[in-house]
Amino acid sequence: xxxxxxxxxxxxxxxxxxxxxxxxxxxxxxxxxxxxxxxxxxxxxxxxxxxxxxxxxxxxxxxxxxxxxxxxxxxxxxxxxxxxxxxxxxxxxxxxxxxxxxxxxxxxxxxxxxxxxxxxxxxxxxxxxxxxxxxxxxxxxxxxxxxxxxxxxxxxxxxxxxxxxxxxxxxxxxxxxxxxxxxxxxxxxxxxxxxxxxxxxx
Amino acid sequence: xxxxxxxxxxxxxxxxxxxxxxxxxxxxxxxxxxxxxxxxxxxxxxxxxxxxxxxxxxxxxxxxxxxxxxxxxxxxxxxxxxxxxxxxxxxxxxxxxxxxxxxxxxxxxxxxxxxxxxxxxxxxxxxxxxxxxxxxxxxxxxxxxxxxxxxxxxxxxxxxxxxxxxxxxxxxxxxxxxxxxxxxxxxxxxxxxxxxxxxxxxxxxxxxxxxxxxxxxxxxxxxxxxxxxxxxxxxxxxxxxxxxxxxxxxxxxxxxxxxxxxxxxx
Numbered sequence: 001x002x003x004x005x006x007x008x009x010x011x012x013x014x015x016x017x018x019x020x021x022x023x024x025x026x027x028x029x030x031x032x033x034x035x036x037x038x039x040x041x042x043x044x045x046x047x048x049x050x051x052x053x054x055x056x057x058x059x060x061x062x063x064x065x066x067x068x069x070x071x072x073x074x075x076x077x078x079x080x081x082x083x084x085x086x087x088x089x090x091x092x093x094x095x096x097x098x099x100x101x102x103x104x105x106x107x108x109x110x111x112x113x114x115x116x117x118x119x120x121x122x123x124x125x126x127x128x129x130x131x132x133x134x135x136x137x138x139x140x141x142x143x144x145x146x147x148x149x150x151x152x153x154x155x156x157x158x159x160x161x162x163x164x165x166x167x168x169x170x171x172x173x174x175x176x177x178x179x180x181x182x183x184x185x186x187x188x189x190x191x192x193x194x195x196x197x198x199x200x201x202x
Numbered sequence: 203x204x205x206x207x208x209x210x211x212x213x214x215x216x217x218x219x220x221x222x223x224x225x226x227x228x229x230x231x232x233x234x235x236x237x238x239x240x241x242x243x244x245x246x247x248x249x250x251x252x253x254x255x256x257x258x259x260x261x262x263x264x265x266x267x268x269x270x271x272x273x274x275x276x277x278x279x280x281x282x283x284x285x286x287x288x289x290x291x292x293x294x295x296x297x298x299x300x301x302x303x304x305x306x307x308x309x310x311x312x313x314x315x316x317x318x319x320x321x322x323x324x325x326x327x328x329x330x331x332x333x334x335x336x337x338x339x340x341x342x343x344x345x346x347x348x349x350x351x352x353x354x355x356x357x358x359x360x361x362x363x364x365x366x367x368x369x370x371x372x373x374x375x376x377x378x379x380x381x382x383x384x385x386x387x388x389x390x391x392x393x394x395x396x397x398x399x400x401x402x403x404x405x406x407x408x409x410x411x412x413x414x415x416x417x418x419x420x421x422x423x424x425x426x427x428x429x430x431x432x433x434x435x436x437x438x439x440x441x442x443x444x445x446x447x448x449x450x451x452x453x454x455x456x457x458x459x460x461x462x463x464x465x466x467x468x
Contacts, residue, residue, distance in 0.1 A: 071456045
């Protein structure tokens with residue numbers, strides 16, 4: 001299913017960050033979003049996920065809008081992974097339990113996030129540690145693995161490898177190579193490696 | 203059993219002289235509390251005499267409208283007090299707290315006077331007004347603690363809530379941990395009070411009834427009833443307040459609208 005965005009308008013307060021932005025993501029395709037800090041990259045991802053309201057424009061997945069699909073189902077298909085990876089109560093394994101019981105995800109076939117994260121060098125034992133004891137890089141891989149394992153139609157990734165070493169970064173890129181992504185990165189080399197198309201903001 | 207010994211101006215003055223000892227202590231140790239002590243002492247006298255003086259005609263009137271009017275004023279004041287203790291705001295928080303206290307406090311007090319005690323008439327001020335007062339005084343603490351906790355978590359813990367929203371959680375699924383924690387926080391004081399009661403202190407209402415000449419075992423049964431009423435009203439009031447806060451801070455597209463929470467004074 002293609003994600004199509006047409007004529008998007010993004011505002012923060014009374015500042016217009018983008019106006020008339022078009023974007024299209026085909027199956028298995030990665031679109032890299034680049035631009036200076038504060039240019040609206042994060043707002044764009046959050047708006048595509050329906051977490052922030054858009055000031056204008058229209059987003060569809062296949063031929064359906066978020067309203068037609070219902071916002072929770074939309075987000076299960078168009079899944080955002082935050083740049084700031086929050087610690088949560090309990091352990092990542094507890095989080096998996098909560099996520100697995102969400103109404104919008106119950107009927108989905110999911111892959112095993114533990115196996116996915118393990119291919120990125122995350123120790124199996126990390127899933128049973130309290131979040132407070134995990135490093136930034138470990139948290140980042142947990143959140144990313146949970147999102148990837150849900151097989152969303154499109155992943156919205158905000159600096160997904162910012163806390164990872166080069167080896168883990170390459171492993172993540174390999175996993176995501178055949179997924180549809182909108183990918184924000186400051187790293188020009190990474191952009192060159194993963195991008196099918198590039199959108200410049202600001 | 204006899205009624206209480208009457209207290210006249212002379213006895214009150216004797217009681218007030220205890221504050222002078224308090225003031226001398228403050229002067230001697232240079233605590234700087236004399237002014238505060240004076241103001242607090244005067245407020246105690248004025249507020250309580252005024253309340254007693256106002257309640258006399260209400261009790262004597264035999265007018266349901268007047269009694270229920272006093273109850274409404276009590277609820278509105280309690281709601282103001284509860285919101286005043288919360289460090290964050292959302293639009294409509296005052297109305298929401300009033301509705302929560304109206305439903306929780308009002309229904310509990312009416313249940314007690316009309317059904318459990320079945321006093322005649324059901325609005326009998328001797329029962330309704332003091333019970334409502336005790337219920338409101340405790341429920342407003344639960345509401346302010348619970349609301350404060352919920353709004354703080356939605357504000358500072360936005361990332362945690364959105365981590366769930368982003369994976370397809372509804373606003374209710376995503377805010378469940380927040381609501382649970384807020385309710386727990388709001389109910390701690392009454393649960394503590396219920397566990398500790400009677401071990402160390404004789405609670406205020408029971409003290410009052412015993413001084414008023416009620417047999418201690420009957421006073422104890424009244425105290426048990428009022429604690430259960432308070433616990434129910436606190437749970438209901440806190441639950442409603444947290445629900446109203448969630449409805450105000452999330453929109454119908456399951457978005458957490460952080461800009462709808464303001465910190466006090468901003």
